[in-house]
Amino acid sequence: MYRVLISDPLSEGGIRPLLEATDVETVVNPSLSHEQLLREIGTSNAIIVRSQTQVTRELIEQAPELRVIGRAGVGVDNIDLEAATEHGVVVVNAPDGNTISTAEHTMAMLMALARNIPQAYHQLKQNKWERKKFVGVELKDKTLGIVGFGRIGKEVAHRAKGHRMNVVAYDPFLTKEKADKAGVNHGSLEEVLQQADFLTVHTPLMDETKHLINRDSIQLMKTGARILNCARGGIIEEDALYEAVKSGKIAGAALDVFEEEPAIDHPLLSLSEVIATPHLGASTIEAQESVATDISYDVMELLRGGTVRHPVNMPSVSAEMMERLSPYFQLSEKLGAFLSKVVDGALERITVYYSGELLDVDTTPLTRMAIKGILQRYIGNRVNDVNAFKTASDKGIVINEQKSTSTKGFTNLVRIEIETDRETRSISGTLLIGLGARVVMLDHHSIDVVPHGHLIVIQHKDQPGAIGRVGSLLAEYEVNIATMQVGRTNQGGDAVMVLTVDKEVEENCREQLAGVADIRQVQCLTL
Numbered sequence: 001m002y003r004v005l006i007s008d009p010l011s012e013g014g015i016r017p018l019l020e021a022t023d024v025e026t027v028v029n030p031s032l033s034h035e036q037l038l039r040e041i042g043t044s045n046a047i048i049v050r051s052q053t054q055v056t057r058e059l060i061e062q063a064p065e066l067r068v069i070g071r072a073g074v075g076v077d078n079i080d081l082e083a084a085t086e087h088g089v090v091v092v093n094a095p096d097g098n099t100i101s102t103a104e105h106t107m108a109m110l111m112a113l114a115r116n117i118p119q120a121y122h123q124l125k126q127n128k129w130e131r132k133k134f135v136g137v138e139l140k141d142k143t144l145g146i147v148g149f150g151r152i153g154k155e156v157a158h159r160a161k162g163h164r165m166n167v168v169a170y171d172p173f174l175t176k177e178k179a180d181k182a183g184v185n186h187g188s189l190e191e192v193l194q195q196a197d198f199l200t201v202h203t204p205l206m207d208e209t210k211h212l213i214n215r216d217s218i219q220l221m222k223t224g225a226r227i228l229n230c231a232r233g234g235i236i237e238e239d240a241l242y243e244a245v246k247s248g249k250i251a252g253a254a255l256d257v258f259e260e261e262p263a264i265d266h267p268l269l270s271l272s273e274v275i276a277t278p279h280l281g282a283s284t285i286e287a288q289e290s291v292a293t294d295i296s297y298d299v300m301e302l303l304r305g306g307t308v309r310h311p312v313n314m315p316s317v318s319a320e321m322m323e324r325l326s327p328y329f330q331l332s333e334k335l336g337a338f339l340s341k342v343v344d345g346a347l348e349r350i351t352v353y354y355s356g357e358l359l360d361v362d363t364t365p366l367t368r369m370a371i372k373g374i375l376q377r378y379i380g381n382r383v384n385d386v387n388a389f390k391t392a393s394d395k396g397i398v399i400n401e402q403k404s405t406s407t408k409g410f411t412n413l414v415r416i417e418i419e420t421d422r423e424t425r426s427i428s429g430t431l432l433i434g435l436g437a438r439v440v441m442l443d444h445h446s447i448d449v450v451p452h453g454h455l456i457v458i459q460h461k462d463q464p465g466a467i468g469r470v471g472s473l474l475a476e477y478e479v480n481i482a483t484m485q486v487g488r489t490n491q492g493g494d495a496v497m498v499l500t501v502d503k504e505v506e507e508n509c510r511e512q513l514a515g516v517a518d519i520r521q522v523q524c525l526t527l
């Protein structure tokens, strides 16, 4: 049974899949104190939040069972991604469901800002019929500068064009060609700032975007321009905006978000030119139902061992690529686990080679599984596919990935090589259609072994009688041999025997096997 904690208000309809799942216990409590939250997360396998709950390192460290943090929305700046990754916790968001609502909210703010609607409404409610004071500006033929041309930025552009505005956008991923296709002008950040009558930001809040719009950038803007922020507080430097509005450089601002929320008694709110909403961009029935449904499905999918569409702290793989790669996940992990259990010494370097069908695909997810398989021997399930690379690099292990044209006659081949301070060993495996994973080489010996169950790997000298002696000894310990493979380089030379047996081999038995003439090393492993 999985335990999922929902600590922010989420649409009831949206979380129905979770409430109805027979393998999930869902705890919904959006008003937990900090102490209660620490206690509740301690036994949860997943937590789902919006923007209120701060998923801090402290919280993550209190949650030994936590596997997933689900964000019902886009921004993940309230989640300590580094701590989540370090602890192998997958962070997943639901970025599609609130795009339209946030773009529509931005347009509502744009129009309200241009026509002073909140201010005029406020006066009228106080029985003051003021008309002269609230003369606005038209949007038609004005330039809307958009910083951040992702999902929301694009939807805002589309709507602004409906108002016959000129749109100029800046985004590091926006090329002139893409801008032409979207019917907007492409500019540098400086150009967007210089040309905008209205400037709206739609980037995530990250180190690179913190105070992206600051005193210096505001100086580049036209006097009398207006600024909107329906993305995140902190993208615009609040003190600089305050001064710019106060001085008349900026004619007005519309803010849905603040550096610190809830924003109560905020200096910007004291300015009549500043209109504001309390982080309502995504607050529509449709958006809330949509993000809650998306995140409920993805959290359940992850807990059940599946894959998700929008992982935040691991690279997302397209559905098509996932279909091609997923059969190799187990092969890579098992090869890694196998090799880690026979290699001796402190790990220094892991190199994974791919060939055949795997030559032209991004094999990073397979390397991640291989590393996970290897490191599990040393740190158990503290390593997983989220933190595999980070864990390896924290331990000073160098990871290499290489494509190779050497297929050894197989349609696909994964070869892992581990270098330690004592030796270098390698294993190769392939995926046989309809038959599954096979180990086809251990070091330079050809074998054919299913990487599963209890295995005995014996390094020996190729001499008559070696196999018989091993068989007799195992029989004495009532260990039944299921399969046996022998690989050798040349007659009378080094050889390897890999046996699959029906039960775990006792240490006594292993020691006696190791004492048999011509046997150099015996290793027992379970995969």
Ligand SMILES: NC(=O)C1=CN([C@@H]2O[C@H](COP(=O)(O)OP(=O)(O)OC[C@H]3O[C@@H](n4cnc5c(N)ncnc54)[C@H](O)[C@@H]3O)[C@@H](O)[C@H]2O)C=CC1
Pocket (backbone or CB within 6 Å): 073, 074, 075, 076, 095, 098, 099, 102, 147, 148, 149, 150, 151, 152, 153, 170, 171, 172, 173, 202, 203, 204, 205, 208, 209, 212, 230, 231, 232, 256, 257, 279, 280, 281, 282, 283
């Ligand atoms: N007010 C609200 O309730 C809501 C706010 N948001 C905020 O809006 C943000 C944007 O959401 P989406 O459009 O869905 O995200 P998105 O990921 O589709 O788009 C963000 C864009 O910002 C661009 N970007 C990143 N760094 C940049 C930089 N230095 N300069 C210019 N562009 C940069 C990215 O390349 C990307 O194209 C979210 O990160 C979230 O913080 C999202 C939903 C609701």
Ligand SMILES: O=C(O)CCC(=O)C(=O)O
Pocket (backbone or CB within 6 Å): 050, 051, 072, 073, 074, 075, 076, 098, 279, 281, 282, 283
């Ligand atoms: O959950 C909310 O209402 C906030 C939405 C938001 O800011 C986001 O999705 O980034």
